[in-house]
Amino acid sequence: MSGDLGTAIVTGAGSGIGHATALRLSRDGYRIAALDLDGEAAERTAEAIRSAGGQASAHAVDVCDATAMAAVVEQVCDAHGAPHALINNAGIGVAGTVIDTDPADWDRVLAVNLTAVYHACRIVLPLMLARNAGVIVNVGSISGEVVGVRERAVYCASKAGVVGLTRSIAADFADCGIRANAICPGPVRTPWVEKMAATTPDPAATLRALEQRKMGTAEDIAAGIAFLASPAAAYVNGAAFVMDGGLTAA
Ligand SMILES: NC(=O)c1ccc[n+]([C@@H]2O[C@H](COP(=O)([O-])OP(=O)(O)OC[C@H]3O[C@@H](n4cnc5c(N)ncnc54)[C@H](O)[C@@H]3O)[C@@H](O)[C@H]2O)c1
Numbered sequence: 001m002s003g004d005l006g007t008a009i010v011t012g013a014g015s016g017i018g019h020a021t022a023l024r025l026s027r028d029g030y031r032i033a034a035l036d037l038d039g040e041a042a043e044r045t046a047e048a049i050r051s052a053g054g055q056a057s058a059h060a061v062d063v064c065d066a067t068a069m070a071a072v073v074e075q076v077c078d079a080h081g082a083p084h085a086l087i088n089n090a091g092i093g094v095a096g097t098v099i100d101t102d103p104a105d106w107d108r109v110l111a112v113n114l115t116a117v118y119h120a121c122r123i124v125l126p127l128m129l130a131r132n133a134g135v136i137v138n139v140g141s142i143s144g145e146v147v148g149v150r151e152r153a154v155y156c157a158s159k160a161g162v163v164g165l166t167r168s169i170a171a172d173f174a175d176c177g178i179r180a181n182a183i184c185p186g187p188v189r190t191p192w193v194e195k196m197a198a199t200t201p202d203p204a205a206t207l208r209a210l211e212q213r214k215m216g217t218a219e220d221i222a223a224g225i226a227f228l229a230s231p232a233a234a235y236v237n238g239a240a241f242v243m244d245g246g247l248t249a250a
Pocket residue numbers: 011012013014015016017018035036037038041061062063064089090091092112139140141142184185186187188189190191192193
């Protein structure tokens with residue numbers, strides 16, 4: 001472990017990018033609060049951190065439930081101290097054009113991917129402002145921010161919203177010692193992508209096609225998040241940091 005960077009809250013820490021990020025931030029010197037809807041998965045992440053010598057707690061919570069989130073943040077403050085870093089990573093996707101996206105799916109995806117980010121920032125920012133220090137990293141996507149993606153209407157809308165919200169937080173609080181950045185990954189091999197591939201006629205071929213278009217690892221994205229959360233990124237604020245192996249550069 002490196003020096004003590006304080007407490008980091010990571011949402012969606014039970015799987016994929018969130019799991020890798022929690023482990024990476026712990027190695028970098030953060031105490032970790034691993035939040036996930038799936039409490040057992042969050043506990044597995046916290047246990048992996050503890051067995052590597054880090055400090056971590058697990059919290060089963062739906063990020064859409066603002067009251068439950070406020071209670072979890074209080075528990076985190078008691079266990080580890082007020083958060084220095086907030087990583088809003090939990091996310092879901094639903095396939096569909098704007099015509100065939102069901103209104104209930106529209107509401108659910110926006111609730112998890114965007115409104116929950118607002119709730120978490122609204123709860124945690126006052127704690128950061130009290131100490132004039134804090135970093136927020138919101139997980140966006142190239143989908144919506146950089147490119148449109150077929151049959152991902154609500155997902156793209158939610159992730160474009162995440163970037164807009166992140167920039168507005170950066171603008172509002174830059175003078176108060178707070179930085180807020182979004183990370184915009186391209187395709188990343190996580191349980192999510194594997195589940196998505198499993199719904200296609202030839203899952204192995206789907207994964208091969210994605211690999212050919214440069215698919216990142218959860219650890220790649222965790223490294224980007226760790227940079228944005230670190231003092232090395234002191235001059236990075238309000239950025240939409242694209243990590244896609246050059247996929248959208250062409
Ligand atoms: N995998 C990719 O290709 C990719 C690309 C770009 C962006 N992203 C974004 O990265 C983030 C993580 O994706 P991943 O691929 O690691 O997914 P994943 O499905 O492997 O992990 C997501 C985690 O979030 C948790 N979660 C979902 N809804 C929740 C809720 N309401 N409250 C609390 N936890 C909840 C899940 O239980 C799961 O553990 C998401 O925001 C996703 O949109 C992923």
